Amino acid sequence: MAPSVKTVELPLVEDTEEFGRKLGEVVRAGDLVLLAGPLGAGKTAFVRGLARGMGVRGRVSSPTFVVARVHEPEQEGGVRLVHVDAYRLGGHLDELDDLDLDTELVDAVVAVEWGEGVAERLNEDHLLIRLERGIDDVRTAQLVPHGEWADRTLPV
Ligand SMILES: Nc1ncnc2c1ncn2[C@@H]1O[C@H](COP(=O)(O)OP(=O)(O)OP(=O)(O)O)[C@@H](O)[C@H]1O
Numbered sequence: 255m256a257p258s259v260k261t262v263e264l265p266l267v268e269d270t271e272e273f274g275r276k277l278g279e280v281v282r283a284g285d286l287v288l289l290a291g292p293l294g295a296g297k298t299a300f301v302r303g304l305a306r307g308m309g310v311r312g313r314v315s316s317p318t319f320v321v322a323r324v325h326e327p328e329q330e331g332g333v334r335l336v337h338v339d340a341y342r343l344g345g346h347l348d349e350l351d352d353l354d355l356d357t358e359l360v361d362a363v364v365a366v367e368w369g370e371g372v373a374e375r376l377n378e379d380h381l382l383i384r385l386e387r388g389i390d391d392v393r394t395a396q397l398v399p400h401g402e403w404a405d406r407t408l409p410v
């Protein structure tokens with residue numbers, strides 16, 4: 255079945271963060287979110303909102319030089335967020351395996367910048383979010399649900 259793609263306009267960086275925050279309120283342990291889009295598209299801004307919506311600790315910044323950063327939940331019973339940037343891996347998928355994300359995916363939410371074409375195999379059920387900068391710098395997000403995400407309620 256072809257996934258039903260939804261598009262949302264995100265004029266301001268605050269809109270991207272707010273969109274992430276709303277998704278952060280509905281994600282649960284085991285969820286995989288892949289972020290695609292060119293440099294500066296807003297992937298990290300989205301994850302900043304996601305972290306706020308999930309209620310996890312720590313500042314979200316680009317984890318480019320550390321590959322992955324773990325944000326623990328503020329509250330007991332919360333879910334932790336693993337924020338990965340696959341850009342630096344440059345196709346070295348064995349490094350992705352070294353992160354043991356399939357273990358993380360049991361009880362964490364995993365968000366992967368530059369994840370399209372790289373991290374799908376971690377969980378066939380995943381949400382792909384393609385952030386784009388169109389002409390006149392109009393920002394949009396395309397949501398592409400895979401597997402059980404097709405039946406999930408998305409905040410759009
Ligand atoms: N509507 C918007 N959504 C997201 N970011 C925006 C928007 N408008 C302007 N910006 C700006 O664009 C930049 C997006 O940066 P961000 O680090 O989130 O991108 P990125 O996709 O993670 O880039 P990289 O590929 O380098 O990791 C920020 O400086 C932000 O302020």
Ligand SMILES: [Mg+2]
Nearest residue numbers: 297298316367
């Ligand atoms: Mg980034």
